[in-house]
Amino acid sequence: MQKKCFNIGGLRLANPVVLAPMAGITSLPYRRIMKEFGAALVFTEMVSCNGLVRDGRKTFELVRSCPEEAPLGIQVFGGEPEVVAEGVRRIEQYGALIDFNLGCPVSKVVRGEAGSALLRQPRRVAAIIGAMRRATDRPLTVKIRAGWDAASINFLEIGHIAQAEGADAITLHPRTRAQGFGGRADWDMIAQLKQALDIPVVGSGDIQTAEDALAMLDRTGCDAVMIGRGAYGNPWLIANILNLLEGRPTRSPSPAERLAVALRHLNYHRDYAGDRKTVFEMRKHLCWYSRGLPGSSDFRQQVNRTGQVDELIQLAESFFGGEEKADVC
Ligand SMILES: Cc1cc2nc3c(=O)[nH]c(=O)nc-3n(C[C@H](O)[C@H](O)[C@H](O)COP(=O)(O)O)c2cc1C
Structure with missing residues (x-):
């Protein structure tokens, strides 16, 4: 398989391997390491739009960056269209791409009607993504889960809404909010989303080895893979995915x-x-x-x-x- 570059809203990415946003993990030092091992795009952990509009010092700390990690994706979360749009206006200068979180399962976030709670409110999702689109010319992406629970799986509906409102790409972590991190990510859903949409689809979930990454690309047709927990203490995973994509053998670090x-x-x-x-x-x-x-x-x-x-x-x-x-x- 050839290494494929791809574009998100005019942002050219050198390869199809991106680092997942992870709260408490993807701070600047971590992102720099993953970038050095070849990630085409790295994400901040999720940043509160409420915190941004309140000028919270700790919130702005999360978007501190350095030239070595470019291009940087900044992920934001929030529940009110105007607050999210204002948050985006305040930080767009610090990143190359803005991502919106529609997947966080954490109670504190869900109680604020943000993260995965929004999956139950498609009209609000449309309003938020539309407001973000009007607020920034930066490439805009969304990251979603499969749905709220097994009885309300709606990733295709949310995907269509995101595309119609001007999102340039979408990432799917195919578990429901109710699943948390249990069970297996259902990669078939990634394939279905890719079939259904015109914008690029990024697949997230359960990539632990370089072979897993190639299997996801192959089985789902997704445009890129997102690497989360598999790279903990193992940035070589990213280098090895690129090795396999370029027909080179993988290697273990000494x-x-x-x-x-x-x-x-x-x-x-x-x-x-x-x-x-x-x-x-x-x-x-x-x-x-x-x-x-x-x-x-x-x-x-x-x-x-x-x-x-x-x-x-x-x-x-x-x-x-x-x-x-x-x-x-
Ligand atoms: C500790 C931790 C923090 C996370 N924080 C975020 C986050 O801030 N925003 C987000 O969209 N997803 C977040 N996620 C989900 C990941 O981005 C990813 O979609 C998920 O872990 C599945 O991928 P994996 O199996 O490769 O880890 C987090 C996951 C973990 C384990």
């Missing part, structure tokens, strides 16, 4: 490579947020980078007891660089 990337990630985090937050945030990433290596469970326990960045670095150096480690992936 422990030394894992260490180098983990420490680069940590240093990006230090620059981004300072030492205190770096310890807190990087613990989970270091645990993920260690997955599959002998002794990783002891390493995880030590990491989670560590309160200083320098200690974290020493622990990582002695774990990944210590006694000979087999290359496991």
